[in-house]
Structures are given as C-alpha cells and as structure tokens.
Amino acid sequence: MNNAIRHTWVVSVGLFITLFAALSIIQVGVTDELNANPNNVRQLYEDRGAPRGAITVDGTAIAESVPSDNSSFDYQRVYNAPELYSGITGTYSIANATGLERTLNEYLSGQSDSQFFDRIASVFTGDTMDGGQVELTLDGDLQQLAYDQIPDGTRGSIIVSEIATGDIKAMASKPSYDNNLLAVQDSSELVRNQEQLEADEDLRYTSRAISTTIAPGSSFKLVDLVAMLESGDYEPDTVLENPNSITLPNTNTELPNFDRGICDQRPQAELSWIVAQSCNTPFAEAALELGEDPIRESAEAFGWNSEDLGIPLEVATSAFPEDLADAELARSAVGQESVTATPLQMNMVASAIANGGTLMQPTLVDAIRGSDLQLLSTTEPEVLSDVTSEDVADEITEMMVEVVETGTATRAQTGSFDVAAKTGTAEIGDTGEVNSWITGFAPADDPQYAVTVAYERIDYDTGSSLTAPGLLTMLEAAIE
Template sequence: MTRHIRYAAAFCALLLAALLVNAARIQVIQAGAYDDNPANRRQDIARYGQPRGDILVGGRPVTRSEDTGESLRYERTYTHGPLYAPVTGFSSQRYGTTFLEHAADGALSGTDPMLSPFTLWNDLARARNPGGDVVTTLNAAAQQAAFTGLGNRKGAVAAIEPATGRILALVSTPSYDPGALSGNGPAVTRSWLGLNEDPDKPMLNRAVRQTYPPGSTFKVVTAAAALDAGVIKDLDQRTDSPDPYTLPGTRTTLRNATHGCAHASLRLAFEKSCNTVFAKLGVDVGVTDMAATAHAFGFNDTRLRIPYSVAPSTFDTSVDKAQLALSSIGQYNTRATPLQMAMVSAAVANGGQLREPYLVERITTNRGATVSTARARPPRQAMNPSTARHMRELMRNVVEDGTGTHAVIPGATVGGKTGTAQHGVDNSGTPYAWFVSWAQGDHDLEPKVAVAVVVEDASAHRREITGGGVAAPIARAVMEAVLRS
C-alpha cells in the first residue's frame, strides 16, 4: 500500500512540476508574445486606466484626461486644440499618437523609468507611475498671434529664440481638433476619414513636415556664402551681373521683377531682391561652397528632432551651373520647411551661430518635480561673425527701405527678407509668399526672436512684394508678441 502511495505522490509531484514549468514558460518566455497579441486588451486597459500627463504652455496645461467610466477609462481632451495641434499631435485609443503625444509618450503615460525612484519594485509589482507632464518652450502669445495672423489661409509659422534655439511658436493652418480622434467610437472613425479625405490636409504639419521652394528668402544663404567665400568683399561694390542673365550653358535668360538690378551691388540687390545678381553669385561661389553653407544652416540634415522628426530641407549638390543659378535663388530643387528658414534667420541674428531648435523645456512628475531638462547642444557656426554682421545690416535695410516695411516695429530693430516662390508646371501655381525676420527690442542686449512665415494661397499679383504684403504682417505680430512678453 505504501508503495502505491509513493507512486501517486511522485506522479502528483511530476504534474505539479509540469504545471510550474508551463506557467514559467507562459509568464516569462512567452510573456512578450502575449503582451503584443492584438487580442490582449490588458495593456490598453492599463494604459487608459489612469489620467495621462499634460502638455504645458506657459505653465498652463493645453491637454486634459476625461474619465468616461468605460473599460478604456480615460480619453484625451485638448484646450484650444486647433491652435496647438502641430505641437501636441493627438492621442487616440484607435489611431495611436503623433508629435509630442508620441515623442513623449513614455513620460505622459507613466511608463518612463525616470518617473520612479523605485523602478525594480514597479517591475515586480507591475505598478504604473502617474503620468508626467511635458513643459514646452512655446510662448502662448506668439502662438496665438501666428494662428490669428494666418486665419483661414493655408500656411505655417515657426519662431525661434536665436540665442537658445527654444521654439516660441509653431503653427500650421488649416488645423483640426485632436480631441475628435481621442475615443474609439463611430464618431472617431468618421472624424478620421473626414480629416484624411479633406483636400486641405488639416492634419499636415506644414511648419515642420512640409517643404516648400523658399524663393528669395534663400538669398540670405546665398549672400552669406558669397561673403564667406570672399566673392563679395564690399556690400556697395558693383557686381558683374547683367540683366537679363543668361543661365550658363543654355539660351534661357533670367529676368527681374524690378528695375535697376543690372550690375547692382549686394546691398541694392538684396533690397530689391534681384534674381540675376544672386543667380550669378551662386555660380561664382560654386556648388561646393554653396552646399557647405547651406549644410551649415541645416539643409540636407536628416537627423533633426525637436523631439519629433522634421522633414529634411534640401539643397541639391548634383547640379550643373544653370541649375545652381536657379538653386541659389531658392528655386529648382531647393526646398525648405518654415522651421528651417526660421533657423536661417536665427543664425543671422545670433552672430552666425546656429542653435539647434527644441520644443521641450523639461519633463516633470505629476507633483511638479523635474526629472529631465533640455540637453544643451553646442552651436553650429553657420557663417563667419563678420558675415553675420553684414547680413543683419542687409536685412535691416529690407525692412527700413525695401520690400519688408510691413514688418517695422516701433521701439525695435527688425531685419527681414521677403520672398515669392514659384511652383507648379511652368510656374503656373499661385506663388508662395514668404517672409523671414528677426527682432531686437531697443532695450534688449540681443535679438529675442527669429520668425519664418509661408502663406500658400497668397495673392500673386504683387510678385516679389507678395511676401512683404501678406507674410510680413504676420511675422510682425509674432515678433511683437515675443518682445512684449
């Protein structure tokens, strides 16, 4: 009898060991596969089972979490959703996350280990920290000024603090309310389909994810390259620039939208935005030095994050001389985001040094304790300091005596450059109106803001002055908002 009991006990022990081994296999070895299984809703229930951290502008949250009482308990809501959509992005139970909601998801959802001093205990207990908060660099007044200025037009605004790289405004229009995508009901699906089918592309972040031909605003880069290369030594020296200018190796002639450009000095050509002078300058500088200067300003950089990715702005390096001439006036294959052109203006304002732009000032716990701050990055030397001084002088002339007079701000020094970018088949599309600028208050020790504005559907009848008439007033409003604050 005792022998049978021993056999039964051994068999039971074997079964118990098999159960333990199987449980370990499921919970340890195959845990990842079960966690990632679409049929497993536990992660989603846990993810939305507590409030998400907030995104802050000027110390105030522009996001909230609403308790729905459902299995996926908390849904995201947005304060002034269309105003901040290019910054926050959306957090959707059905369609995932974008922009800051995505880049800072670990902190906002509470899964980032830096939010907890007891990371090992949280792993063992499967506990989740309260979501942390993301404090942005945005200036609320500048953001509102940019949004109001663009109004119902398609376009974008980017504003940067030159000395630090802090992004002060990032606006794209038309916009949308990210809260319409937050839940998982039929209304969310309808909103998603409607937004994606809208021909105006309201979910496109034109400030950082759309590139445009920069037109005459790129002449800031060309002028800096010419000064750095020694092609131009005196701003008032006559240039060898015929009007019209025959593109090298072709019979195609390039003309100007204004008179008095033939052999004009750099100062006069910049003020009048003479295409012939800058096309010829680009050829004289050469593709190697033009490409090096463009790269120093940030063109062809595929690694820029703010912290979410930015579409790379491009300057084609495999061009012949005729193509180089067009590239040097912001046409052909030259493309730039509004953020990139704000970086160009910021480098001029900052004495030739370019600070990498960033959008997140710090990350805090839900109790306000800082756990992470913006990492300081060394500046990039975009041009010689002496060149930057000349460029500031040229940009001031545009605002004081040229096509940028709509950007004048009493009590401040303002520099700018207008631009009208042709596009479409045979340049048949409505030109894009550009304006890039910087401003320094009379009592400030350094420029406080650099701005780039692009308007897609501006009136084309004023040609080169379109940027000054349409985009410059928007830039002025943004600069005034920063200087007042």
C-alpha cells in the first residue's frame, strides 16, 4: 500500500512539473511566435479585446479598457481628454499600436517578464488577467494649461520639465486629434476615420514636441556659447566686432543682424550684450574662428545627432551636419541652414545649463505597476551626459538672465523670481513666416523647471507675442 501511494505521489509530482514546464515554455519561449502567426485569428481578437492596463496622470486614467459592445471583442480601449494626451499615449487599435501603447505594450498587455507569475496564476484560476498600469510624470493641471496656451490654428508645442530629475511635467502641442477615432473595432470605420484625420496636412500622430525637427534660430546660440566659453578665447565681457551684416565666405550672400532689435546701435559690444540682443554677425564670425568641430561637439553633447533617445517614446533626431562649408557653418551657428531641433531638444539645452552643465535623461514614465498594483518598475533620475562645466553653465545663465532683463525676452519678466531665457527666430525661405522659439528656466538662482515654447511657420509678430508670455505663464504655474 505504501509503495502504491509513493508511486502515485511521484507520478503526480512528475505530471505537475511537466505541466508547469509546458506552461513556462508557452508563456516565455514561444508566446511571441504563436501570437505573430498570421493564421492565429483567435489570438488577434483576444489581443485587441484584452483588458489592457491603464495609463494614468495624477492617478486618473487617460487611457483605459472598458467592456465592449462589440460581440467579437471583450474590451474597448477608451481615451479620456484625448486632445491633451493623444500625441503621448498613441492608440491601440485593431490595426496597430502607436505611442506609449506601442513602446510599453509588454507591460500594458501583461506580457512582460516581471508579470510571468501573474500569467501563470491566471491560467490556473481561469481569471482574465489585467495588464500593468503605467503612471506618467505629467502634471494634469500643467498639461491643460500648456494646451490652452497654444492658440487653435497654430502649429505649436510647449514642454515643461523638472530640472533635477528630467521628469516631463507637461508636453502639449497643436493641432491635436481624438485618438478614440482610431480605437474603433470596425476596420471600415477605422479607414474612414483615418482618412478624415489625415485630410489635415498638419496632423502629427506623435506630439510635435518630439516628432517635428525645425530650424531653432538664435536659441541655438546657447550651444555656440558653450563652445566659445570652453575655448578660453571668450568671456561674457569680451568685446567683439558687431557689424550690421557680413558677406558669407566664398559667396555674395549677406548675413544680417536681427533687424527687429537694436544690434545696429553698437558696432562693437560685449558678448553678454550681443547675447541679450541676439546679434548674428558676432556668432557667425566666432564659428568661423573656432571651426566646425567644437560647435558640433557641443551640439552632440546636448543630444544632437543622437538616434537612440527615448522618453520612452521615440524622439526624432535633431541634426547638426558635418563637413560644412564656411558659409554653411556661419549660418548654422545662428540656427539656420541644415541645423534642426525638436522642442524637446531645446528644452534639454536649457535644462542642462540650469543643472550646472549636467544633462538628465528626460522621461514621461514615473512607475509601472502590476494588476494588483505591486511596483514592477520605477524611473530613477539618470545622468545622460556632462555637457559642460558648472562655471561655464553659470556664465551662460547670467547672460540668459540679461536676455530677459534688457534683451529680446523682456515679456518674460516677473517680480516673483529671475527668469533665464533665450529667444530664437528662424526665417523660412522667402515666405515671410518664421519658426518662433524661446527656451529657459527659473528661478535663475535656484533652477527648478525648464520651459520651451516653439511655433512653426508663423508670422513674426504673432510668434513673438506668444513665446515669452507663454514661457512665463508656465514657469509661474509650475513654481507657484
């Protein structure tokens, strides 16, 4: 009798181990292969109708799965306040996934390695397994305010980031769209809705703040300043020639100073005054004196030409070209020619200067939790690069304060704290339109938040009336 019981026990244990091993192989080893099989229609319906985890801001779901009215799918993906967040969350549809829905799909669908035992448990219990919950760094009030600051009918972006951590607190852009139109569970309706959305040539499915690269204009001079001050040949009080225009090398093309300012009042001026008034010719001549390499190396330290930046959304690459002719280098130094930047890239420039020359990894994700709210992953502050020394960063900060006090960004003044900023205006051919920029931070003596405001293809007067006041509004809201 004892032998029979022992044999039965051994066989039972063996069967359990075999079953556990088989489940493990299916769950870990061949899940992706089975799910990707084009003949696995059942899996397609299960995936598209599964209860994915929520994406939250301030504890409130901005993307969630609710019971579906469609008999083919158990759950429907729903997006709340879609105009505020669609460029960030993206969409999970019957066709594909975009945005955070794609980059964090393993967690949201419950298929990450850290959710393995939850999957095993759901097999034995027969319960439907909910996906993981993604908690964003965004502040809902700041996101709403940033969105409201951008006038309808413009192509604009506003980013607010926390300097010490790299956490993105707001990232809004217009035009936006309702991603619920893409989360429908009927393929014909999806096609019609896509055609409707894409009739707007300015539509971006991903936030313009990270997907659009445009000429940064004079805001790029912050990059030049790092190279200039690090060379040892320039100081804030160095007096430079300031001709009203120069002829670019080996061309008949003139590069003028900013014609809406007062640069023509001083044929020679200190570097700090030149920065405040955003004069072009001294920066162009400094670039020709330094050569391409120092400026490109400075740009790359801030993140230009990097193709692997993720927040974790994929970020378009800001470009500073190589092997420039002298005329191209001179124009590049003032943020024209082939130099491009995302609004996030210029926010990273301001953040690094504010942080004493240390650039933090920007991020949108604070934490990820399992279906039972246990912590699966958390984002710790991470240094992305040491761009420059603290002394150089402090000198640039002082010059950026002067930009606000006496220069091109006086509309960003406030009696509450000192603001450090740099404006930029990039001409777009002979269209009369410009890219209008400002990037900066506050308080200047104890930096907490960096803000970048960018408008694409806008007339100069409208752009300049929106950028500095927009920056100040966001800084006041974030700090106060």
